[in-house]
Amino acid sequence: MTTRGFVKLEIALPEVANLPSSTHCCYVKPHTSKLPNQQQDNTCSLFVVNPLPQPMWTLASVRTIFRQISSASHISNVLLHDCIDESRVSSIGSGVNYDLHINLSILSNPDLGSPLSEEEMLPFGTSVVTFVDRDGLELFLTNLTNINNNKSKKKDKIITWKGDENVSLGFERYSKVQNLVNRDEMEKIVAKSLLEFQNREKEAEDDVNNLKNIVDEDGFTLVVGPQRKTKSEILGSLRKKKLEKDVITTNDKKEKEDFYRFQIRERKKQEMGSLLAKFREDQERVKLMRQRRKFRPY
Amino acid sequence: MSKRSNDEVINDDISIDNNNNNNNNNNSSSSSIKNTKPSSKKAKISSQDIQIAKETAELFKSNIFKLQIDELINELKLKQSHCILIEKVLHKLNNLIGKIPNSTPLSLIEAQNFFSDKNIKIPFPDPKPNNLNYNLQYIIPDDVSLVGSFGLKTAINSKNGMSIDICISMPKSLIQQKDYLNYRIFYKKAFYLAYLTHYLSILAPENNLPIKLSYDYHNGNKLCPSLLIESINDKNDKNNLIFNKTNFKIRILIGLPFGIFESKKLLPDRNSIRIQNSLINSIDDLPPTPLYNASILSSTTYSYYLKYLYTTKKSTESFKDAAALGKLWLSQRGFNSNINNGGFGHFEFNILMSALLQGGGLNNNKILLHGYSSYQLFKGTIRYLATQDLCDDGYLSFNSLFDESDSNYKKKGFNVPTLFDKNTKINLLWKMTKSSYSILKKFAIETLDLLNDTVKDRFNQIFLINNNNLNLKYDSIISIPLNKLIELNEDKFGSLEKISFVTIENYLCNKIYKLLIEALDDRIYQIDIHLLKNTQPWSINKRKSSNDSNKDNYLLIGLFINPNESDKRITKGPLHTNKELGEKFVSFWGEEKAQIRKYKDNTVQWSCLWDISPTDSVVLTIIKFILDRHLSSSNNLHLLSNDLIINSSKFTSLLPKPLIPHSSNSQPLILPNHFIQLKLSFDKISKDLFNLNLPLKIKSILPISSSLRNTSIILPVPFATGNPDFFNECIIQLESSNRWPDEFISLENTKNAFLLKICNEILKNSSNIKDAFIIKDKNSIPYNSNILILKILTNDGYGFSFRILTENDEFLYLKSIENCSKLPNSQTQIQSIENSYLRFMQKYINSVKHHRSISILVTHYPYYSATVRLFKLWLDSQMILNHLPEEVIELIVLQCFIDNAPYGIPGSVMTGFLRVLKFLSNWNWIEDPLILDLSKDFNNGNNDLENDNNIINNDSYINKITDKLDLETYQNINKSFNKLRENDPQGVKVPYFIGTKDDISGKIWTQGISLVIASRLTSLSRVALNLLTNNDNIEINDKFLQLIFTPALKDYDIIIKFDMKKISSKKLRRSSGIYPNNIKFKNLIEQINNYENDGETVDDPILNLYRELISRFGEVIVWSVRKTGGLVDERVITGLIVPGNESRKFKVGMGYPMKLINGNDSNDKKDQVTLDIEDILKSCAILGGDLIKSIERKPIS
Missing domain, CATH: 1.10.1410 (Poly(a)-polymerase, middle domain)
Structure with a gap:
């Protein structure tokens, strides 16, 4: 046990360039969630905090690492929510807040938006490694605790990261145009996504149409215009109308404002007052400027 | 005129107000008033305040401007204690002068003998007299009086201290009527000064006034030496009067009695130095000697003008403040009364202001009124300088006698700056040159614009910013070593030149000015010609300042370039048919340079054609040529251009040169052809896109790329894919439609479907396209990872990238913000989405506006x-x-x-x-x-000039x-x-x-x-x-x-060095389209004629790695890299560790690699983690793999 139920997993990184070999620390514990198959007593997944960055943390490379701890534990899947903010162009600072999970799709349209993927739902900088079975997970944890507790064992059992043959790094990785899209595949993805959206739209429309048919307690039915497509749109429009009503107040007085003497006097007074206020304000400003020594010509 | 009545009314109001106040105070004992007093007093104060507020808003530009002026004038006031001290000194000095005994009349030899054992020389001006047929003598002066700004009490604090001028008037009895001729009066004055100096040097220390004496040319005029008195910090005797702390110097000028010479004979067009010259037959043919004449006349008027100005000052309440503003304004722009500093200083400004108070208009109408505020006086004077030409078009003639107030602007100028006093017959601008006048006018015009600015506060720019730095002030400055220049041109400075210009420096400045104005014509706006250093005061044991001071002195040519004309390659002269002008043209430019050319409109003209040099602008080429032609040694053995120092060219040559064959390796700085070619290519591809058959038509294609607005570092060279700005970003706007989905992912995907369609269509239909592909844009907008970009390579060698904007985009961002705000505890979430919205606006909306603005302004500037x-x-x-x-x-x-x-x-x-x-x-x-x-509205400034007093409708x-x-x-x-x-x-x-x-x-x-x-x-x-x-x-x-x-690499915590075998800088330089450096054989330079890369690889992998490092570790390490890798031999990525992540409590989702802090398990350290720099660097090394040579970390100090 290291901290708050996490177990430390030390991974040795080989020497590269002029840097000597070093150790990367992950912190692991069984992964639990609201899903029925991910409860404390039946989960097969391991929650990893501070995993290695994505190209170094692939299914293959995680397998080689984990096999070194427990050769009998088989891994079926690795999810990773990498600590990466690709919108952080250095010129304008960061864009992604690592403390939040923001879904613009849902926010832009609560009815038709699509949820975040399972991977995206993980906290930033964490990974979930799923074993084939519960035993694999338990065995892995036991072995890891043993290694950690037994200092002599720890010395000769160094767990090393070995990389993934299928992942290219260095020149090969960076001399490629990044994020190049295969057009045929993309066409399919786009088409599929649009189709799904249409279906959702259809569903929502059906929902609305259903509303029409519901007779409420007082015996009324909802009237829906032909343009209305979703429930919240209807509710939203009601809200908006109410707002507009509040704003529009009858302010169309057609009184003359410079008819009576008192009106003119009042206006002059106001003008004088504002003139004076501005004067005072300017005095303050100049005072401030003097304090900042703004009047030194040399 | 209406202003004036306003002023008076207001002033009257104030005085009435004051009276009322007084009355109240006087009657305060009476009980009836007492009752009403508290309220009325309150009202009174505020009404007075209102009065001031109202007044300043009308009399001054705005309240704040007046308050600022008040503060400034306070700041400029001389210290009272200094003034009291210096007055003591002046009294003592006056006493001492009274004690100086008279001399007997002495012949030149006797006079020289008198000083031979005294370590003092007579400061005779050139030419040094050999024998004189008249005597030199000192008699106690007629008058000793304080003159100049200190005398007028308008002096202000200045940076390098100030000098207090005392005028000592030679008695009439020493001067004969003909003394104005042939330097006679100057020799007499010089002796007078030397004699006075001698006795002061003895009397002063004896009387507890330890001083240092030196000669100094008054206002740089080599005919008028003066005596400069500085304090010596000698505390041996406690009674010693020491004033070095005041930073004041005292200058003794030898004046002449007012009206001693017939002033008509000393008019600027008269000759007063009669010389023998083979070219001259009669006295009437001798050239006029304006400098000489004015020097004499002005020494008769030191006290006279003081009185004149004093009277004006008395009658004009704000004169003193306006004078202070004027002096400061001039000195911030390098102007003072010294001939070498423009010859327009405090004195000249004040005289001009006085003349304008007397009139100054075409019909003697008054330009300035006595009731004006300091601001109005100052502005009026500046406006006059800015709008009236006192040189060529006309001149200002006034009369310093008050009873004859006629001050007129008269048409037809004298071709020299003229402010003529009819009474004294002096042109008060005699120290100015055409060059300095043009500069003064330029500054006046610019300042008037600022004064007319109703939007911004321009106080700083008008009064506080100093504009005297040579490299900042001029567009280009050419320095000619003075020694060399004089050496090459001494023979041209003959006796005729000597009498009209007095010194060779004046002669050369004038000559160069004339040459350059003719040679450059409208390529330049103004030329400022002066010496780097003014002549310095010199020891009283020398006749004149030594020529050694020329050693590190330079003649400076400051240019204000007209960029619209400056780079034209042809100088056009007169028509071929005009023989007379043609001959002149040829003799000016030389037979080799002047050619006859035929132009498209069938005119045949004398012309000069200029080569484009890679570093020098055409203006500089012309200057070099013309100086060589006219000012080098007569046998052309030594060319002056070899000695010129020109800094501006060095900056130009820093810009990366484009990779093009050597035969045409000079590109004009202004609008190089590369930008034009790129624009043409953009137009072509736009046309192709518009013609595509799409479900929705393309409405517009909006460029947002820096190369398309001429601001990219590297010029866009065709096929130079290594240029980081190779792909020119553009935004496609489609026709409006109400069918865009109301949800982000679907909206983006619909746009993407269009983009894919465009890509397919254009590959099919356009012959102009080499290749097109699509990439995912993950970095433009946070939380929106579904954006695609279409990249196109054209056959003519340019790259473009396109993204789509619809009218629904902005709406969805706003809607997301609105929806989010309905959620509980959404503040931080809203911030993030607002950030996304901001980034969207940047990329899609503001970038377009920005591009539009810049691409218009870029042609204007x-x-x-x-x-x-x-x-x-x-x-x-x-x-x-x-x-x-x-x-x-x-x-x-x-x-x-x-x-x-x-x-x-x-x-x-x-x-x-x-x-x-x-x-x-x-x-x-x-x-x-x-x-x-x-x-983009550039003409409005001129309108202001004309109707600036009218209330703008x-x-x-x-x-x-x-x-x-x-x-x-x-x-x-x-x-x-x-x-x-x-x-x-x-x-x-x-x-x-x-x-x-x-x-x-x-x-x-x-x-x-x-x-x-x-x-x-x-x-x-x-x-x-x-x-x-x-x-x-x-x-x-x-x-x-x-x-x-x-770069200063030692400032960074981390330096990543690269294996330069993997990434050849030479290759990258070439693929970026930059001309190679250190090339031996220029003919071996190969152009890029085709795409040298398959479209799926990039030329500069370092930038990709850099982007990955920022994305991953940018929050904790500030990474830096050079964007244009082709320009450096050794690439590095540097990192600065952001402080503050040394110790944090452990939590899930930290956002950066961390490790638990080891060591003692005491409770306060438990669960604390630290940023794992070592691990980050290791990850960098693994990711970078074979690219990386080493990663160095600065030892922690």
């Missing part, structure tokens, strides 16, 4: 493009460029062009660059908003169509600045505020810029500016300049 490019290059060399959006940089550079006061629009890359540095090193981003008027047609920044917008921008700084007083979130009409919020481009970077930029600018504008270094050394463009 010809040197803007090259300046931005050089400035970006400098930022890149300092590894800052990547940290600032290019739009911010473009706006900052633009500041120096559209908000150029007091310098003017930069007319060369050097001045542009230096003024940007100047701006950055002085600007306080925390306290001041930068507000830029991106108006807000409803006028002109005002409605103008896009100038109006007061309301200005105030709104100011408001948003104040609000911003309330929330972010240190500028952590938004270090820079740049408000424009396009961006009232002022933060579109600057939100998120790192404060560390912002302050680093300021300090780097300061260092660079100090090094480059040190006035002591006439020449900016090449190595020095290199240094300024080299």
Whole structure:
């Protein structure tokens, strides 16, 4: 046990360039969630905090690492929510807040938006490694605790990261145009996504149409215009109308404002007052400027 | 006129008010008034305040301006204690002068003998007299009086102290009527001065006044030596009167009695030095001697003009303050009464102001009125200088006798700056040259514009900013070593030249001015010619200042370039048929240069054709040519151009040269052909896109790329895929439709479907396309990872990238913000989405507006493009460029062009660059908003000149169509600045505020810029500016300049070095389209004629790695890299560790690699984690793999 139920997993990184070999620390514990198959007593997944960055943390490379701890534990899947903010162009600072999970799709349209993927739902900088079975997970944890507790064992059992043959790094990785899209595949993805959206739209429309048919307690039915497509749109429009009503107040007085003497006097007074206020304000400003020594010509 | 009546009414009001007050006070005992008093008093005070407020708003530009002027004048006041001390000194000096015994009349030899054993020489002006047929004598002076600004009590504090002028008038009995001829009076004056000096040097120390005496030419006039008295800090005797702390010097001038000579004979067109010359037959043929004549006349009028000015000052309440403003204004622009400093100083300004108080209009109408405020007097005088030509078109003639107040502007000038006093017959501008007058006028015009500015506060630019730095002041400055110049031209300075110009320096300045004005014509606006150093005071044991002082002195040619004309390659002369002018043209330019050319319109003209040099602008080429032709040694053995020092060319040559065959390796700085070619290609591809058959038509294609607005560092060379700006970003707007989905992913995907369709169609249909592909845009907008970009390579060798904008995009961002705000605890979430919205606005909306503004302004300011490019290059060399959006940089550079006061629009890359540095090193981003008027309306300034006194009619047609920044917008921008700084007083979130009409919020481009970077930029600018504008270094050394463009790597915590075998810098340089450096055989340079890369690989992998490092570790380490890798031999990526992550409590989702802090398990350390730098560096090394040679970390000190 290291901290708050996490177990430390030390991974040795080989020497590269002029840097000597070093150790990367992950912190692991069984992964639990609201899903029925991910409860404390039946989960097969391991929650990893501070995993290695994505190209170094692939299914293959995680397998080689984990096999070194427990050769009998088989891994079926690795999810990773990498600590990466690709919108952080250095010129304008960061864009992604690592403390939040923001879904613009849902926010832009609560009815038709699509949820975040399972991977995206993980906290930033964490990974979930799923074993084939519960035993694999338990065995892995036991072995890891043993290694950690037994200092002599720890010395000769160094767990090393070995990389993934299928992942290219260095020149090969960076001399490629990044994020190049295969057009045929993309066409399919786009088409599929649009189709799904249409279906959702259809569903929502059906929902609305259903509303029409519901007779409420007082015996009324909802009237829906032909343009209305979703429930919240209807509710939203009601809200908006109410707002507009509040704003529009009858302010169309057609009184003359410079008819009576008192009106003119009042206006002059106001003008004088504002003139004076501005004067005072300017005095303050100049005072401030003097304090900042703004009047030194040399 | 209406102003005047207003003033008087107001003044009357005040006086009545005061009376009432007095009455109240007097009657305060009476009980009836007492009752009402409290309320009335309160009312009185406020009404008085209102009065002041109202008055200042009318008499001054605005309240704040008056208050600022008041403060400034306070600041300029002489210290009372200093004045009391110096008055004591002056009294003592006066006593001492009274004690000097008379001399007997002495012949020249006797006079010289008198001083032979006294270590004092008579400061005879050149030519030194050999034998005189008259006597020299000292008799106690008629009059000793205080003159100059101290005498007038208008003196102000100045930077280098001031001199207090005393005029000692030679008695009439010593002067004969004919003494004005042939230097006689000057010899007499010189003896008089030497005799006085001798006795002062004895009497002063004896009387507890320890002083140092030296001779000094008064106002640099070599005919008029004066005596300069400085205090010696000798405390041996406690009674000693020491005044060195005051920083005052006392100058003794030898004056002549007023009216001693018949002034008609000393008119500027008269000759008073009769010489024998083979070319001259009679006295009437001798050239006039205006300098000589004016020197005599002005020595008769020292006290006279003091009285004149004093009387004016008495009758005009604000004269004194206006005089102070005038003096400060002049000195900030390098003007004073010294011949070498323009010859227009405090005295001349005051005389002009007095003359304008007497009249000055065409019909003797008064330009200034006695009731004017200091601001009105100052502005009126400036306006007069700006709008009336006192040189060629006309002149101002006035009469210093008050009873004859006729002061008229008269048509037809004398071709010299003229302000003529009919009474004394002096042209008071006699010390000015045409050159200095043109400069004065230029400054007056610019200042008038500032004074007329109703939107911004221009006080700083008018009075506080000093514009005397040579490299900042002129567009280009050419320094000629004075010794060399004199050596080569001594033979041309004959006796006739001597009498009209007095000194060879004056002669050369005049000659060069004339030559250059003729040679350059409208390529330049003004030329300022003067010597670097004024003649210094010299020891009283020498007759004149030694020629050694010429050794490190230079003749400076300061140019104000007209960028619209300056780079034209042909100088056109007279028509071929005009024989007389043709001959003149040939003799001016030389037979080899002057050619006859036929033009398209069938005219045949004498012309000169100029080569384009890679470094020198055409103007400089012409100057070199003409100086060589006319001012080199007569046998042409030594060319003057070899000795010229020209700094501006060095800056130009820093810009990367494009890779093109050597035969055409010179590109004009202004609008190089590359930008034009790129634009043509853009037009072509746009046409192809418009023609596509799509479900929705393309409405517009909006470019947002820096290369398409001429501001990219590297010129766009075809097929140069290694140029980081190779792909020119554009935005496609489709026809409007109501069928865009109301949800982000689907909207993006619908857009993507269009993009894919466009890609397929264009590949099929356009013959212009080499290749097209699509990439995912993950970095433009946070949380929106579904954006695609279409990239196109055209057959003519250019790259474009397109993204789609619909009318639904912005709506969805706003809707998301609205929906989010309904959620509980959504504050931080809203901030993030607002950030996404901001980034969307940047990329899709504001970038378009920005591009539009800049691409118009870039044509209006010809040197803007090259300046931005050089400035970006400098930022890149300092590894800052990547940290600032290019739009911010473009706006900052633009500041120096559209908000150029007091310098003017930069007319060369050097001045542009230096003024940007100047701006950055002085600007306080925390306290001041930068507000830029991106108006494309350039003619309005002139309108102001004409009707600036009329109340500008807000409803006028002109005002409605103008896009100038109006007061309301200005105030709104100011408001948003104040609000911003309330929330972010240190500028952590938004270090820079740049408000424009396009961006009232002022933060579109600057939100998120790192404060560390912002302050680093300021300090780097300061260092660079100090090094480059040190006035002591006439020449900016090449190595020095290199240094300024080299990064300080030792400042960084981490340095990643690369294996340069993997990434050849030579290859990258070539593929970026940059001309190779250190090339031996120029004919072996190969152009790029085709795509040398398959489209799936990039030329510069370092940039990709850099992007990955920022994305992953940018929050904890500030990474920097040079964007233009082709320009450096050794690439590095540097890192600065952001402090504050040393110890945090453990939590899930930290956002950076960390490890538990080991060691003692005491409770307070438990669960604490630290940023694992070592692990980050290791990850970098693994990711970078074979690219990386080493990663070095600065040892922690």
